[in-house]
Every structure is written in C-alpha cells, then in structure tokens.
Amino acid sequence: MSKDSSIRAQLSELLGEEWNAPDSPLRREKPKRLTIYQALKACDRLSIIAAVDKGREVAVAVLADGTKVVLTDACPHDGGLLSDGFVEGNRIVCARHGWEFDGLTGECAHKPGLRVACEVLSKSEDATES
Numbered sequence: 001m002s003k004d005s006s007i008r009a010q011l012s013e014l015l016g017e018e019w020n021a022p023d024s025p026l027r028r029e030k031p032k033r034l035t036i037y038q039a040l041k042a043c044d045r046l047s048i049i050a051a052v053d054k055g056r057e058v059a060v061a062v063l064a065d066g067t068k069v070v071l072t073d074a075c076p077h078d079g080g081l082l083s084d085g086f087v088e089g090n091r092i093v094c095a096r097h098g099w100e101f102d103g104l105t106g107e108c109a110h111k112p113g114l115r116v117a118c119e120v121l122s123k124s125e126d127a128t129e130s
C-alpha cells in the first residue's frame, strides 16, 4: 500500500487510475434532484424528497397534517441530508443521528434556538376542510 492512504489513492491503487475518469462505469454520478414542483407532485403525506431550488439543495416534505414545506437539505448537527430522513407526525427526523426538527418552523428539538431554514409552501389540506 502506498504512503498516501487517502481513499482516492487507495481506489487508484486497487482499480487503476481510470476508475474516476468521467466516462468510467465505476464513477457514481450524484443523483439528479427534482425541482420543487416535481418533488411536490411525487411527495406523499409523511414523506420527504430531495429537490433543488435555484441551485440550492432543499428537501420537500409533506407533514402528517398535509402541510407542504421546503427546508434546507443539510442537518445542522453534522451535515446529513434531511431528505434521507423521514417525517414523523409534523417533525422531520435526520436519518444519521435522529435529530428532530419542527416541520413548520425548522426548530431543532435537541438544541433550542438551533433551526434549519424552513418555509411553508401550502397549509394543511386538513386545516382548510374544517
């Protein structure tokens, strides 16, 4: 093994220098994100989907009460993708370490005062029915 123990160097040693060439079948492309409009169409109640808004990575979620929200797709704890997490009631749960965020305000349940940028796109369908 070479002295350079970085992952990139180890992969190059194991697979050859071509492993990261743009046309290499071993290279994983970052999955393309949906627009907010596409994500809203694909997002069911109690689900969260990665999207992009003007170049910014966001997550679109539909909360338990039907409210549709968009939030920054980065957990303030350690940068996990909130879109990899799940919706529990009206909270967004980060899949990496389980931190929870209020889906309406972005407020972190574990660290008062800490929040993710969060915007309500449309209010709950349930609330408008009553």
Ligand code: FES
Pocket: 075, 076, 077, 078, 079, 080, 094, 095, 096, 097, 098, 099
């Ligand atoms: S990165 Fe989200 S809880 Fe740790």
